[in-house]
Amino acid sequence: xxxxxxxxxxxxxxxxxxxxxxFIGGLVIVFSDPEVMSNIKSPGKFLTSxxxxxxxxxxxxxxxxxxxxxxxxxxxxxxxxYPLSETIVTATPLILTGLAVTxxxxxxxxxxxxxxxxxxxxxxxxxxxxxxxxxxVIHPIASILAGVFLAGIxxxxxxxxxAKTGAHEVIVTIMLNYVAGFFxxxxxxxxxxLRPGRIDPIAPEVSENSRLPLLLGKDLRIHAGxxxxxxxxxxxxxxxxxxxxxxxxxxxxxNANAARSAGISIPFVTTLTMVLCGALAGLGGAVxxxxxxHALTSGIGGxxxxxxxxxxxxxxxxxxxxxxxxxxxxxxxxxxxxxQSNTGTPAEIIQVIQALIVLFIAAPALVKGIFRLKNTSAExxxxxxxxxx
Amino acid sequence: xxxELKAITKTFGDLTANxxxxxxxxxxxxxxILGENGAGKSTLMNIxxxxxxxxxxxxxxxxxxxxxxxxxxxxxVGIGMVHQHFMLVPVxxxxxxxxxGHETSKRGLLSLTEAKEQINKIxxxxxxxxxxxxxxxxxxxxxxxxxxxxxxxxxxxxxxILDEPTAVLTPQETDELLNMMKILKAKGxxxxxxxxxxxxxxxxxxxxxxxxxxxxxxIASPSTTQEELANLMVGRPVxxxxxxxxxxxxxxxxxxxxxxxxxxxxxxxxxxxNLDIKAGEILAIAGVQGNGQTELVRAIMNLEENTTGxxxxxxxxxxxxxxxxxxxxxxxxxxxxxxxxxxxxxxxIAENLILDTHDTxxxxxxxxxxxxDIASNATALKKEFDIRAQSIFDTxxxxxxxxxxxxxxxxxxxxxxxxxxxxxxxxxxxxxxxEFVHERLLAERNAGRAVLLISxxxxxxxxxxxxxxxIYRGEILGVVDSSVTREKLGLMMAGIK
Numbered sequence: 001x002x003x004x005x006x007x008x009x010x011x012x013x014x015x016x017x018x019x020x021x022x023f024i025g026g027l028v029i030v031f032s033d034p035e036v037m038s039n040i041k042s043p044g045k046f047l048t049s050x051x052x053x054x055x056x057x058x059x060x061x062x063x064x065x066x067x068x069x070x071x072x073x074x075x076x077x078x079x080x081x082y083p084l085s086e087t088i089v090t091a092t093p094l095i096l097t098g099l100a101v102t103x104x105x106x107x108x109x110x111x112x113x114x115x116x117x118x119x120x121x122x123x124x125x126x127x128x129x130x131x132x133x134x135x136x137v138i139h140p141i142a143s144i145l146a147g148v149f150l151a152g153i154x155x156x157x158x159x160x161x162x163a164k165t166g167a168h169e170v171i172v173t174i175m176l177n178y179v180a181g182f183f184x185x186x187x188x189x190x191x192x193x194l195r196p197g198r199i200d201p202i203a204p205e206v207s208e209n210s211r212l213p214l215l216l217g218k219d220l221r222i223h224a225g226x227x228x229x230x231x232x233x234x235x236x237x238x239x240x241x242x243x244x245x246x247x248x249x250x251x252x253x254x255n256a257n258a259a260r261s262a263g264i265s266i267p268f269v270t271t272l273t274m275v276l277c278g279a280l281a282g283l284g285g286a287v288x289x290x291x292x293x294h295a296l297t298s299g300i301g302g303x304x305x306x307x308x309x310x311x312x313x314x315x316x317x318x319x320x321x322x323x324x325x326x327x328x329x330x331x332x333x334x335x336x337x338x339x340q341s342n343t344g345t346p347a348e349i350i351q352v353i354q355a356l357i358v359l360f361i362a363a364p365a366l367v368k369g370i371f372r373l374k375n376t377s378a379e380x381x382x383x384x385x386x387x388x389x
Numbered sequence: 390x391x392x393e394l395k396a397i398t399k400t401f402g403d404l405t406a407n408x409x410x411x412x413x414x415x416x417x418x419x420x421x422i423l424g425e426n427g428a429g430k431s432t433l434m435n436i437x438x439x440x441x442x443x444x445x446x447x448x449x450x451x452x453x454x455x456x457x458x459x460x461x462x463x464x465x466v467g468i469g470m471v472h473q474h475f476m477l478v479p480v481x482x483x484x485x486x487x488x489x490g491h492e493t494s495k496r497g498l499l500s501l502t503e504a505k506e507q508i509n510k511i512x513x514x515x516x517x518x519x520x521x522x523x524x525x526x527x528x529x530x531x532x533x534x535x536x537x538x539x540x541x542x543x544x545x546x547x548x549x550i551l552d553e554p555t556a557v558l559t560p561q562e563t564d565e566l567l568n569m570m571k572i573l574k575a576k577g578x579x580x581x582x583x584x585x586x587x588x589x590x591x592x593x594x595x596x597x598x599x600x601x602x603x604x605x606x607x608i609a610s611p612s613t614t615q616e617e618l619a620n621l622m623v624g625r626p627v628x629x630x631x632x633x634x635x636x637x638x639x640x641x642x643x644x645x646x647x648x649x650x651x652x653x654x655x656x657x658x659x660x661x662x663n664l665d666i667k668a669g670e671i672l673a674i675a676g677v678q679g680n681g682q683t684e685l686v687r688a689i690m691n692l693e694e695n696t697t698g699x700x701x702x703x704x705x706x707x708x709x710x711x712x713x714x715x716x717x718x719x720x721x722x723x724x725x726x727x728x729x730x731x732x733x734x735x736x737x738i739a740e741n742l743i744l745d746t747h748d749t750x751x752x753x754x755x756x757x758x759x760x761x762d763i764a765s766n767a768t769a770l771k772k773e774f775d776i777r778a779q780s781i782f783d784t785x786x787x788x789x790x791x792x793x794x795x796x797x798x799x800x801x802x803x804x805x806x807x808x809x810x811x812x813x814x815x816x817x818x819x820x821x822x823x824e825f826v827h828e829r830l831l832a833e834r835n836a837g838r839a840v841l842l843i844s845x846x847x848x849x850x851x852x853x854x855x856x857x858x859x860i861y862r863g864e865i866l867g868v869v870d871s872s873v874t875r876e877k878l879g880l881m882m883a884g885i886k
Contacts, residue, residue, distance in 0.1 A: 243756050244748040251744065255733040261692065261724050262744035263713030 010316055016367050017360035018328075025353040026054040029345055057345045064338025065331035078216075083334060085220040089292055091330035093118070095229040096284030097308035098315065098322040099236050100155075100277040104169075105317040106240055107273040108253035113158060113173025114281040115305020116180030117151040121282025122289045123184060124150035126296035127193070129206025129289065139210040140290055144228075147286030148279045154180070155278015156271060163267030169274070177305065185298050193296070203296035212291035223291035230323065232283060237319040239276075249273055281305065310358055329354065390451055390467055390547035390579060391416050392437075397446035399432055406432040408603040409446070414548065414579050419570055421582045421594035423622055425819030426790055429603040430583050434550050437581075438470045439463045450548075469546025471537040473553045477525045484508060484521035487540045504543075511542050515572050531562030538569070548579045555589055559677045560847055560879035567593050585622070585819065587615040588848070623821045633831060633853070639668030641703075642808050642839035643689075648698035648708075650684045650863075655695075658684045659863045662698075666808070671830065671840040673854030675847070677882050681863035682843045683725055686812045689841075690722055691715045703807060716745055721801035721833075725812040725843070727790075731797040734786040738778055739767035741785050742800050774799040775825070791822030798829055809833050812843045827853060847875055847882075 030036050030050040039046040063070070065087045072080030097114040104111035125147035134142055158176065161167040187193050188201035195204045212223045240246040251259040252269045260266055284304065289296060311329055315321030336350035360367045394412040398405070406429045414420045424430045435441040437448065439457040447454050450466050457463050463470070477486050488504045505521040512519050517535055525533060534554060541549055551570075555563045570580055570593050584590060590597055590611070597609040599621045607621045619627040643666040650659040659681045666672045674682050687693045689700055691712050700708040702718050716722065724730035732741050743752050743763055751762040767781035774795045778788060785793060794814065802809070811830060815823040830853060834840050844850050850857055851871055859866045859881040866881050 242758055244753045244758055245756060247740070247747045247758060251733055251736070254735045255729070257730045258733050258744065260712060261690070261722065261730040263711070263716045264744075265711065265713065 010318070010321070013364055013367060014314065014316075014321075014325075014357075014361060016371050017357050020360055020367060020370065021353050021356035022058070024356055025349060026058075028352055029054055029057050029349055032349075033345070053343075053345075056343050057339055057349070060339045060342040060345075061332070061335035061350070063335075063342070065335035068338075079219065081216075082220060083338070085216065085222040086334045087327065087330045088226050089221045089223070090333055091326045092223075092225040092229045092291070093284040093288040093304050094307060094311055094326040094330055095323050096232055096287065097281045097304050098311035098326050099232055099319060100281035100284070101308045101312035102315060102317045102319060102322045103236055103240070103249075103280065104273060104277045105312060106246075106253045107249040107269060108256060109162075109270065109273055109277075110170050111155075111158075111173060111274070111277050112170055112309065113155065113176050113305070114277070114284075114308040115301050115303075116173070116177040117155050117278040117281035118285040118288075118305050119180040119184050119301045120154045120278075121147035121151035121285025122293075122296055122300045123147070123187065123285075124282070125286030125289045126203050126206060129210040130204040133207065134209060136209045139207065140212055143206065143210045143290055144283065144286045147289075148282045151282020151285065152275045152279035155281070156275040158278075159271035159274025162274070163270045181298075181301075184296075184300070188296065188298055195295070201298045205295045206290060210290060211294065212287065221292065225287035225291035228283065228287055232280060233319045233323045236280070240319065245272070281308070310354070314358060314361055316361075328357075392468070392548045392579065392581075393449040394433070394437065395447045395449065397433060397436060397443045397448075399429075399436060399441065399443050405603050407436070407443070410600070410603070410605055412598055412605075414581060416547075416579055417574055417577045418595045419574050419580045419582055419593050421584060421590040421597045422600060423585065423587075423590055423597055423618060424600035425585060425622055425821065426817060427819070428600045428622075430600055431552065432603075433600070434470065434552060434581065434583060437463065437468060438550060464544050464546070467545060467547035468550065469541025469544060469548070470550040471534065471541060471552065471554060473556060475533055475537055477533060477536060479524075479526035481525060482521065483519060483523050483525065483528075483536050486525055486536060487521075487543055491544075507543060508539060511539055515542070515569070515576065517569070529562070530557050531559070531565060534558070534562075534566065535569070538573075542578075546578070548581065549573065550581045550583070552583045553585075554582070555584065555586060557678070559882055560875070561883050563589065587618050590618065591615065619820055623819070625821075627820055627824055634835065636669045636835050636855075637837070638670050638855070639837060641665050642668050643841065644699075644701045644704075645689070646699040646701070648685070648688060648700065649696065650681070650688050650693055651695040653695075657863060659688065662863070662865060664858060664865065666839040666841055668807075668839050669834060669837045670855040671834050671842055671853050673842040673844060673850040673857045674860050675844060675850045675854075675857050675878060675882060676860035678845050680860050682860050683812070685860070686725065686810055686841075686843055689715075689810060690720070713745075716804075719805070719807040721804060721806040721809045723794075723797055723801055723809070723811040723814050725816070727793050727797050732785040732793055735784055737782045737784055738771065738776065738788070738796055739763050739781045741796050742767050742770055742803075744800060746800075746804065770799040770803060774829075791818050791825070794818060794822060794826060798826065802829060802833065807838060809838055809840045810843075811840065813845065814842070815844075815846070815849060823849075847878055851875070851878070 030053060033053055036046065036049045036053050039049050064083050066084050067080050068083050069080055071082055097118055100114045100117060101111050125143040128143040128146040154176065158169050158172045161172055162169050185201060188203060193203045195202050212225050215222045215224060240250060248264050248269050251264055252266055256266055289300065293300060307329060311325045312322055314325035332350050332354055336347035339345055339350065340347040392414040394410060396409045396411060397407050398409050399407040410433055422430050432441060436443045437457065439459045439462050442458065448457055455466050478489065484501045484504050487508060488501065493500050493503060508519065508521045517539065519532065519535055519539065525536065554566060558566060567589065573580060582594060594611050597611065598605055599607040599609060599618065601622060601624055609618060645662060645664040648659055648662040649657055652658050662685065676682050684693055688696045691710055696708060698708065699706060702720065705718065707715055707718055728734065733744065743766065746752060747758065752759055764781060771781055776795045776799065777792050785796060788796065809830065814826050814830065818826065830840055830842065842853060854871050856868055857871060857873065857878065858868045859878065861882065861884045866886060
């Protein structure tokens with residue numbers, strides 16, 4: 001009973017938040033558009049032009065993220081899925097960094113460091129990818145393992161510091177993000193990493209053998225990384241729901257005092273959690289380099305590590321939720337580009353919508369009040385631990 | 390001033406916390422409200438004090454109906470309340486705490502002269518001992534409570550609500566409070582005394598209203614016997630003094646030698662403590678809260694960091710081991726606070742029942758949990774320990790205090806152990822649950838296990854223990870037989886040999 005209500009609540013709430021965010025986003029589109037606003041004196045004209053504006057804008061977002069009929073018309077039906085392929089390519093690293101935050105949340109840790117861990121994963125994979133010459137299949141696996149290993153250590157440092165000295169993981173991860181950001185800048189200037197003949201910070205491309213295979217031919221960028229990301233999500237789900245280790249993680253995350261009294265070692269859980277989180281984010285970095293970017297640049301991380309926090313929150317710190325949220329974010333991101341080019345509405349409106357979704361998810365009472373949802377006893381609000389956590 | 394409640398009803402969702410409750414408190418009367426936890430006593434008092442609003446019903450003061458929507462309304466008609474958890478600022482003085490929210494100022498500066506005069510006036514009138522300039526944090530709990538009472542009297546409370554006032558007091562302080570209540574009564578103040586302790590009710594109350602499951606189930610006079618009151622309160626016959634048969638006392642199970650525990654600043658909390666517990670006996674550590682018993686238990690469980698000395702379980706040193714090893718060596722641990730240390734509120738009952746055994750067979754194989762074994766374990770324990778819940782997949786949060794404690798007991802006592810460490814095992818529980826916990830602890834003793842019981846309740850200590858060690862300021866003041874008188878025990882707990 002309770003379980004069904006809980007699941008319903010976890011699905012219904014984000015959907016309502018989504019609808020509501022788009023509604024307000026629509027208002028922002030209308031009221032920031034001088035052309036529509038010039039009709040404000042004649043209500044009929046205003047409403048039709050506003051409706052058209054919003055309709056076109058969201059159609060553009062759809063076309064830019066899922067299926068574009070214009071692309072299909074020129075060539076094949078298949079080509080129309082180019083936007084969807086882009087969405088999936090964008091979602092892949094986001095799923096993995098999102099999982100790195102989700103797993104930490106469930107162990108009672110706030111991992112702000114997915115960004116730095118992602119960068120180290122990318123560095124490791126890139127180095128093995130361009131420096132060695134290995135046969136296919138083995139080469140991508142070796143590259144991925146190198147990235148995961150490096151990032152796992154980078155995450156593990158945080159866990160170890162917290163376990164041994166009590167240093168708060170939020171501060172440590174924020175600082176390590178800076179370290180990673182500057183480290184990659186320096187690294188790309190060394191002879192080891194700088195691409196011969198270039199002076200801007202870019203590494204050589206990873207070898208053909210080490211790249212993740214494209215799934216639907218050369219025209220679409222979608223690559224095997226999405227399967228790796230989905231497998232990782234499955235693994236995290238299994239870990240949390242089915243394994244004894246995950247039981248320890250959840251116990252410490254839910255009530256560290258009771259967990260300790262029952263004999264669960266908190267330093268062990270903290271350290272291992274952060275190693276795994278680092279490995280997950282690092283896997284994201286490795287997959288991104290080997291599947292999408294092929295060459296390491298200083299901007300490889302983009303804002304993936306920070307979006308990961310939003311994605312994990314939106315996914316309510318559940319593995320499946322994180323996957324869905326990552327797809328949603330990726331779709332908005334790719335759709336935003338088309339929005340600007342097709343309708344002239346600034347792509348920043350997408351960020352407004354993203355922010356609104358997060359706001360409504362974070363303030364469930366607001367959405368519940370508006371849509372008159374019933375409160376359930378199994379209400380789960382996701383709160384990050386304070387400084388004493 | 391007289392207070393009358395007519396047909397007060399209050400519901401929370403499906404739960405009817407107060408079901409058409411009538412209550413009549415005459416001027417200068419001590420009216421006890423007796424009921425188990427969750428009976429609706431606190432809800433009713435929060436309605437009277439304006440912290441909650443009734444769904445229906447009315448409140449009458451001296452024959453006039455009054456509307457009480459918030460605490461200030463209650464204060465205005467002369468109703469004051471002393472909460473179970475004091476609402477005092479520890480770093481403020483007595484006078485500062487009393488004027489809080491009603492400060493008077495002179496040229497922008499806080500003026501306490503008037504307040505101090507008034508406090509002294511009340512203190513003399515009611516024969517209270519209090520110094521307005523003392524810092525709250527330096528005062529014993531009993532005196533802090535006095536400050537709360539004075540605060541209520543300063544705002545001219547004619548009806549004083551005392552919510553479980555003796556829960557935090559030593560036996561001596563309890564006696565002082567009961568005397569104070571009699572003085573207040575003599576001066577014409579009416580008192581509503583909320584409690585579940587029968588002895589105190591019989592000592593001071595003029596009239597007793599018994600509430601069960603949100604309904605008034607009886608109005609009794611103080612001449613009613615404790616057994617009758619308990620039966621009314623619980624709704625079935627209750628055994629107040631558990632049967633303690635002679636048990637075969639065996640060899641030493643736990644030996645604590647020269648144990649020292651230091652706090653973070655290096656101050657000794659426990660000083661050179663020695664203790665032996667034998668198989669088949671219950672050793673109770675009696676003492677007022679805060680004399681080191683919490684730390685002593687945590688040190689035995691290896692949850693404390695700075696310890697020296699030796700703790701041996703059947704001749705094997707366990708001090709310095711991990712918590713997990715300590716539990717595995719054969720100790721069942723019932724922590725002082727079940728919500729904080731005993732259970733994970735958001736976990737299911739089934740999960741809480743394997744908190745310490747989740748990575749052993751049959752619950753785990755190759756790192757994976759076995760859902761069927763976890764469920765069958767929970768189903769069996771739910772039945773054996775009479776855990777009242779709809780399903781083993783309900784969260785621990787949804788359980789009442791008594792059932793939460795049953796989950797902890799079920800988990801800890803279902804392992805094979807040599808020693809049971811039970812810290813305040815009945816704190817905050819209702820009579821029925823207390824009875825259950827006592828039976829289980831005695832069963833463990835009769836089965837030949839050693840039981841270490843830590844309790845601040847004299848009744849519990851004398852009813853259960855074979856030997857009683859009194860702890861005072863981190864030291865064992867003496868070990869006495871269970872035939873010791875309450876008075877003697879009370880004095881020892883106050884540090885007098």
